Amino acid sequence: MTNKNMTLNMRNRKLMLRESTTAYLFLLPFLLFFVLFVVVPMISCVYAGFFEAVLGTSEKKFVGFGNYVKMFQDPEFINALWNTIIIVVVSVPVTCAFSLWVASIISKLHVAATSAFRCIFYLPVVTGSVAVTMVWKWIYDYYNGVLNYIGTETGLLEKNINWLGDPKYALGCIILILLTTSVGQPIVLYVSALDNVDKSLVEASEVDGATPMQSFWKIKWPQMMPTTLYVLIITTINSFQCFALIQLLTSGGSNTKTIMYYIYYAAFKDDNLGYGYGSAMGVILAIIIAILSAAQFRAGKEK
Numbered sequence: 001m002t003n004k005n006m007t008l009n010m011r012n013r014k015l016m017l018r019e020s021t022t023a024y025l026f027l028l029p030f031l032l033f034f035v036l037f038v039v040v041p042m043i044s045c046v047y048a049g050f051f052e053a054v055l056g057t058s059e060k061k062f063v064g065f066g067n068y069v070k071m072f073q074d075p076e077f078i079n080a081l082w083n084t085i086i087i088v089v090v091s092v093p094v095t096c097a098f099s100l101w102v103a104s105i106i107s108k109l110h111v112a113a114t115s116a117f118r119c120i121f122y123l124p125v126v127t128g129s130v131a132v133t134m135v136w137k138w139i140y141d142y143y144n145g146v147l148n149y150i151g152t153e154t155g156l157l158e159k160n161i162n163w164l165g166d167p168k169y170a171l172g173c174i175i176l177i178l179l180t181t182s183v184g185q186p187i188v189l190y191v192s193a194l195d196n197v198d199k200s201l202v203e204a205s206e207v208d209g210a211t212p213m214q215s216f217w218k219i220k221w222p223q224m225m226p227t228t229l230y231v232l233i234i235t236t237i238n239s240f241q242c243f244a245l246i247q248l249l250t251s252g253g254s255n256t257k258t259i260m261y262y263i264y265y266a267a268f269k270d271d272n273l274g275y276g277y278g279s280a281m282g283v284i285l286a287i288i289i290a291i292l293s294a295a296q297f298r299a300g301k302e303k
Contacts, residue, residue, distance in 0.1 A: 042286075044279075045279045045282050045283060046279070046283055047279075048275060048276050048279035049067055049068070049276060049279040049280035049282075049283050050062060050063065050064055050065070050067070050276075050280075051063060051276040052066070052067070052274060052276050052277070053274050053275055053276040054271050054274040054275065055267065055268065055274070055275050060276075063276075067276055067277050067279075067280035068280050068284070070277065071277070071280055071281060071284065076257070076262060077259075077262060077281065079255070079257065080257045080258055080259050080261070080262040081259055083171060083255070083256065083257060083258050084239075084240060084242070084258045084259045084260075086171065086175075087171070087174070087175055087178065087239050087242055087258065088236060088239040088240060090175050091175055091178050091179055091182065091235070091239045092232065092235045092236050092239055094179060095179055095182045095183055095186060095231075095235050096186065096228065096231055096232060096235065098179070098183055099183045099186035099187045099189075099190055099231065100186075100190050100228075102117075102121065102183070102187050102190075103186075103187050103190030103191045103193075103194060104190075104194065104216075106118070106187075106191060107190075107191050107194040107195065114191065118187065118188050118191060121183060121184045121187045121188070122184040122185065122187070122188055123184070124180060124181045124184055125181065125184035125185055129181070129244045129245075130244070130248065132177070132180075132181055133177070133244065133245055133248045133249060134248070136173075136177045136249070137164070137248070137249055140163040140164050140173055140249075142160055142161075142162045142163070142165065143160070145160075145163070147163065148160040148161060148163075164249055164250055164254060165253075165254055166254060167254045167255040167256075170250055170253075170254035170255065170256045171254075171255060171256050173249075174242070174245050174246065174249065174250070174256055177245055177249075178239065178242060178245060182235060182238060182239075185231075185234070186231045186235065189227050189230065189231060190224070190227060190231070192227075193223070193224040193226075193227040194220065194224070196223070197219070197220050197223050197224070198219075198223065201219050202215055202219055202220070205218070205219055229296065229297060232296050233293050233296055233297065236289070236292055236293065236296065237289055237293065240259070240260070240285065240288070240289050241260050242258050242260060242261075243258070243260040243261055243264065246258055246260075246261040247261060247264070252265060259281060259284075259285050260285070262281065263278045263281045263282050263285070264278070265278075266278035266281065267279070
């Protein structure tokens with residue numbers, strides 16, 4: 001190798017080192033934030049799950065897997081897990097199906113109309129969850145709520161219903177609110193996915209005599225699978241993490257306690273349980289979400 005080539009290689013290595021250093025310097029603030037506020041709390045949560053501890057005290061008692069054994073013998077945890085599963089099983093498919101249906105309709109409209117509807121459906125996402133929840137709390141109000149007023153005035157209801165105070169209706173009301181605040185992002189994503197579908201394939205299928213339904217399932221749907229996979233995973237995670245609605249509307253009453261709310265209740269409200277027990281529940285919740293997300297990702301890849 002000549003001196004000229006050696007010099008050129010050294011310059012290339014220096015240039016690559018300089019570019020890599022610059023890139024890592026730009027990434028450093030995010031990496032520090034990620035480590036301090038994600039990685040460290042995760043490790044602390046796993047560590048605390050092996051102890052019996054209460055906030056505000058320095059006393060810790062190592063119990064090993066005692067919190068995990070206690071958890072699956074706790075009827076409150078089993079009930080919270082069951083409520084969470086109901087929310088996920090109902091909200092995830094309904095959110096995906098409704099979002100796809102709405103997106104398929106508004107994507108055929110004029111560009112201005114499509115943009116307007118996307119803004120309308122996305123508005124609850126950017127609106128504060130507290131504000132949205134307060135509006136729904138007024139709608140469900142037993143005495144002055146809009147829902148009871150319309151129901152009794154039209155004859156659909158014989159008398160006012162305590163929507164958030166009756167266990168028969170409370171969880172369904174929570175799911176309804178969750179649906180209205182969850183469809184905004186999937187609709188926007190599906191509209192974008194429909195716009196990116198290869199139009200030439202659709203036109204070719206129409207020429208060959210395919211029905212709109214056949215064209216959708218055979219051509220459009222496969223091309224939208226990455227978007228659907230993302231929507232399924234994100235919606236599942238959001239459904240498992242349902243907390244603000246429960247806290248603001250029922251505080252876990254009326255059989256609406258979820259795992260996320262029970263974690264908060266155990267860690268910050270009940271000294272008999274403690275944050276060690278809450279941390280253990282957090283670990284189990286993270287494992288459940290990770291398993292379901294991996295299963296959805298694998299199923300989506302296979303299709």
